[in-house]
Amino acid sequence: MRPFYIYLLLFCSLISFGQEADYRISAISPELLKNANAVYRLDEMKIHLNSSRDMRSTFKQVVTVLNELGNKHANMSVHYDKERKVKSIEAYVYDSNGKELERIKRKDFQDVSAVDGFSLYVDDRRLYYNYTPVQYPYTLEFSYEVETSDTGLFPSWYFLPGYTASVEKSIYSVSYGNESLKPIVKEHHLEGIEVTRTETPGITSFTARNIPAVKKESLSPSFRKIAPKVAIRLPKFHFKGYDAAIDSWDDLGVWIHNHLLKEQTELPEHTKTEIRGLMKGVTDPLEKAKIVYDYVQENTRYISVQIGIGGFKPISAMEVDRVKYGDCKGLSNYAKALLSVVGVDAYYVHVQAGPDKVDFEEDFADLVQGNHAILAIPYNDMYYWVDCTSQVHPFGFVGDFTDDRKVLVVKPDGGEIVKTVSYLNKENHQHTRARLSLNAQGGIQAEVSIQTRGTQYDNHFKIEDDTPEEIDKHYKEYWGNINNLKLESYSFKNDQDSVLFEENVTLIAENYASNSGERILFTPNAFNRNDYVPNRHRTRKLPFEIQRGYMDEDEFEIVLPEGYSIEAMPSPVKVETEFGHYLTELIHEEESGTILYKRSLFIKQGDYSKEKYKAYRAFRKQVAANDNAKIVLIRSKT
Structure with missing residues (x-):
């Protein structure tokens, strides 16, 4: 019995030790x-x-x-x-x-x-x-x-x-x-x-x-x-019922195709007939793909499900067609099945989606990597990347959710690590034009046009589906530097083929400028001020990154009030750094009584060492300071 008592004593000691954790x-x-x-x-x-x-x-x-x-x-x-x-x-x-x-x-x-x-x-x-x-x-x-x-x-x-x-x-x-x-x-x-x-x-x-x-x-x-x-x-x-022997992404691609995808693309005959009917007169594979994408957007809805839920095997296309909803796996597989009916190749893709870019590791093939599924459609020696969960994005535009990262493209003969489309630097473009009339009381009336592409398009285009109350709130926040802003009219144009969004807004605002005796002070950059300055860190510990970069170009024609002339105006600014550039220019047209304000801000994507952070912060301080620079007008003596 002695071994039993020793075992019991040890067991009780272990329990006691666990209970005494501090x-x-x-x-x-x-x-x-x-x-x-x-x-x-x-x-x-x-x-x-x-x-x-x-x-x-x-x-x-x-x-x-x-x-x-x-x-x-x-x-x-x-x-x-x-x-x-x-x-x-x-x-x-x-x-x-x-x-x-x-x-x-x-x-x-x-x-x-x-x-x-x-x-x-x-x-x-x-x-x-x-x-x-x-x-x-x-x-x-x-x-x-x-x-x-x-x-x-x-x-x-x-x-x-x-x-x-x-x-x-x-x-x-x-x-x-x-x-x-x-x-x-x-x-x-x-x-x-x-x-x-x-x-x-x-x-x-x-x-x-x-x-x-x-x-x-x-x-x-x-x-x-x-x-x-x-x-x-x-x-x-x-x-999920299948054995696997995996040494590479090529192996894993074959296994996913053969065991998780192969038997999931069957569709009911009435749906096949319907999708073929939409292709009358259409021969180009890319145009067919766009029609299928529109069909999926209009006839299904997305439900958010972590990719591991339900395993990695998508719900069958037949089931998605019946219930009209699915997660990323189900909708991607459904669109792939519809494309197959009309003779368009498409590959199922695993991606790590989110605002942070995360690559698949090329030398480590496993099921854990990836939290989202999209499609890759080959066309003219390139891939069009399609997120079938979106109800609003244009065909082939994935925004910053899945751009610029290495993903697994699953093909019948193997898996391939490929980088998705990148929206970088000047591709993320915003062009703002305005005509602004300033009165002697400091009020303004303005017509503003904003065109956006790339990720800047992604940040703007959804406003077209907002309510008037939401639109009014948006612009008052977007132009938070303009007090007493009132919208008079607005219109939007969403060119999905070019992935270009245009906003046209007219507005008025009282007391935009400050009156000081015979002088008026105002900031010429009324519609695209960038006040962002990253926090100061006395002893920076980490490197820093600019994930995508962007380019803003602005042209504002400012009509001066009658009876006033320019007393002081900011000098032109030209700042060139490894992080981008900042340029401003003001051109006074005396005959027309106008000032043309031109501005260009380019922020460059990149990974930078902690030692360069101070220089980047100094650059952003220059931008913020000059974006708030003022013009001084003085009443002309008669």
Whole structure:
């Protein structure tokens, strides 16, 4: 019996040790509190592979939330489906002294559909609990255990979860029953942190300690670009009923095509007949593609579903045609099926979408990369990129959601990493013209025309569908430098073929200029002032990036009030830097009593070292100062 008592004693000791974990805020190193809204006391994931069809994961996270901004780190949620089962789940909440405030049992978690109200996703569910803090700081301890037959998804492990969060201890380990299950590991940005990698027969593990928070600075890179992390994948795995052996993106492309896409493109005959009928007299493949795109926009609606929900296999085209809705996977596959009916090739594409550009890693083929699906249509030795989820964007225009990044194009004979269309620098163009009449009381009447292309088009064109009240509010905010602004009329022209949006606005405003005795002071740049100056950082820690760049060109004709002449006018400005340029010119036409104000601002896309930040900030200060420069008029003596 002695071994039993020894085992019991050890077991009780382990329980006691777990209960005595010190969650007091006073136990946190001051270095980890600096710049932090939350401190991860423990962030742990342990994965055990019994076979390529049997994986068990245990997760435990202990987070001390220091203030309201840290609440986003207090996440208690886990997804499950018919392949992924939640075996256990619980949570505890502690106060600043480490005293237990609340225990949250499995029965307390909400069990809801992952996509509520949409019958196509009935197998996908989520357990979650929303904790409402009653005090700060507090500590949340959250743990769960899941088992699954899907072994194709190993999300990257981030040793630091984001800006303004620090970590006391982070553990990530994968154990496996035999060498054939040994995962492939790729490390990212581990230099500079305290991390230990351990490789023993049957286990690969990483342990990191005492990682201070990184403060987000103006124009900081996307955190994913600098975060310390490891990516892990299995060369042989099982996913949603299919086995796979993957060494490259080419392999993965073939597998996705053959197992996830191949049998999903069948359509009902009446839809085939309808789509063929729309092509009468049309022979050009690109024109056919535009017609199909319009058809999908008009006949379906998009529902937002994370790409992993429902697996990576899209809902069949037949089902989308029946219910008239789908997620990015379903709508892309549906459009691809319709294009096939009319003889147009199109390829299914996985992309990491979002405002931050994130590339697929060319040397690391896995299912985890990508959160969105679009189409690539080959035409004249180039690809037209089409986002089938948009109800409003022109054909072939994807905006800043999926532009300028490496993506996986899935073809029948393999996968290919390709870069999407880029909207960079002068392609993101805005041209503003105006005729502005200034009266002796300082009021103005103006006619303004704004033309936008590229991502600037994306920022403007949606206004055409706004209500009059929303349009009025928009311009009062857009020209916030003009007090007492009143719109008299407006019209819009959206040239979707050229991806060019034009706004024509007439307005009046009292007291735009300042009267001072016999003088009038006013800013000639009435309609495109750029006051942006990035924050000052005494000791900049991070590089900075300008993701896309843009070009603004302005021409304003200013009609001066009768009886006034120019006393002072800003000199021409010409600033050339590696970050772009800024040019202004004012031309006084005495005969017509007008001033022509010309301005050009070019901001250049690029990644820049922290040492150059001060120079960039100085450039933007010059722009802001000169955009606010004033002209002084004086009443003529009679």
